[in-house]
Amino acid sequence: MTGSVHRDDVRRLMAQGAQLVEVLPAAEYEDEHLPGAISIPLKTLGPETIAGLDRARPVIVYCWDGL
Amino acid sequence: MSPRAACRLETLGFSTVFDYTAGKTDWLAAGLPTEGAAVPPLRPGAVARTGVPTCTPDDTVATARRRVAASGEDRCIVTAGDGVVLGVLDQAALAGDDHALAVDAMRAGPPTVRAHEDLHELVGRMHERKAVAILVTDPEGRLRGLLHRDDADAALAHARDDEAGGKSA
Numbered sequence: 001m002t003g004s005v006h007r008d009d010v011r012r013l014m015a016q017g018a019q020l021v022e023v024l025p026a027a028e029y030e031d032e033h034l035p036g037a038i039s040i041p042l043k044t045l046g047p048e049t050i051a052g053l054d055r056a057r058p059v060i061v062y063c064w065d066g067l
Numbered sequence: 068m069s070p071r072a073a074c075r076l077e078t079l080g081f082s083t084v085f086d087y088t089a090g091k092t093d094w095l096a097a098g099l100p101t102e103g104a105a106v107p108p109l110r111p112g113a114v115a116r117t118g119v120p121t122c123t124p125d126d127t128v129a130t131a132r133r134r135v136a137a138s139g140e141d142r143c144i145v146t147a148g149d150g151v152v153l154g155v156l157d158q159a160a161l162a163g164d165d166h167a168l169a170v171d172a173m174r175a176g177p178p179t180v181r182a183h184e185d186l187h188e189l190v191g192r193m194h195e196r197k198a199v200a201i202l203v204t205d206p207e208g209r210l211r212g213l214l215h216r217d218d219a220d221a222a223l224a225h226a227r228d229d230e231a232g233g234k235s236a
Contacts, residue, residue, distance in 0.1 A: 002073050002074065002077055002084045002085070002086065003085055003086070004085070004086050004087075004088045005085040005086065005087055005088075006087075006089070007087070007089065007093055007094060007097060007099075007206075009085070009087075010085075010087050010094075013085065018085070021072070022091070023068055023069055023072040024068070024091070029103070030103060030104050030105075031103050031104060031105035031106075032091075032095075032101045032102070032103035032104075032105055032106050033091070033101060033102055033103050034091065034094055034099075034101060034102075035100055035101065035102050040072075042068050042071060042072050042075075045072055045075050045076070045079075046079075047079060050076070050079060050081075053081070055080060055081055055082070057083075058083040058084070058085060059076055059081055059083065059084045059085070060084075060085045060086075060087050061069045061072040061073050061076065061084065061085070061086055061087070062069050062086070062087035062088075062090040062091060062094075063068035063069040063072070063090050063091070064068075064090050064091050064092050065088070065089060065090045065091075065092045065093070066068070066069050066070060066086070066088035066089065066090055067068060
């Protein structure tokens with residue numbers, strides 16, 4: 001299941017244990033990111049970089065504005 | 068970028084993936100907290116005063132005036148039930164007929180800014196336009212606070228002093 005979520009959904013899902021992933025370049029993550037987010041830049045997204053994610057829990061991805 | 072990431076994760080075997088499409092821009096504009104090495108210490112959302120007097124469109128000017136008097140502010144923000152800013156009752160409007168409705172007396176569609184704008188640039192614009200205060204709203208137009216130019220000037224001056232002190236120490 002993949003769907004778009006609103007800001008309020010993000011906060012609710014995070015409280016329920018969802019994993020938050022910023023897919024912007026690492027430097028932008030280092031500068032500023034959402035609390036609790038981890039960095040997996042889109043260009044590096046693959047089996048090795050997602051090894052730390054729990055497949056049993058929801059994952060929320062974000063960038064600046066979807067573009 | 069994030070829609071592609073969501074699809075990629077699905078192909079990698081994740082069954083429940085959500086795309087926060089509005090992303091970091093939306094989060095910052097809502098004035099929500101962030102983490103990182105370059106988080107600006109001062110943003111409009113952090114300096115704006117909360118607890119600004121508000122009223123509904125159907126409240127009377129007299130009601131709004133009482134709330135303003137109790138708050139120490141000089142204006143009343145007219146909001147819809149969901150907190151969306153509709154207008155402002157300034158001193159001239161507040162001096163009007165007691166029984167007039169806020170919706171009829173307000174200045175509709177006041178200028179607003181988002182919580183994450185560059186405070187220094189914003190204050191510069193406020194000085195240019197002789198604006199002493201401006202409303203801070205979230206991306207949905209809901210009131211987050213009222214930024215007073217004097218508060219922002221003082222906060223920026225304080226930050227400059229701290230920076231100068233840190234460099235000389």
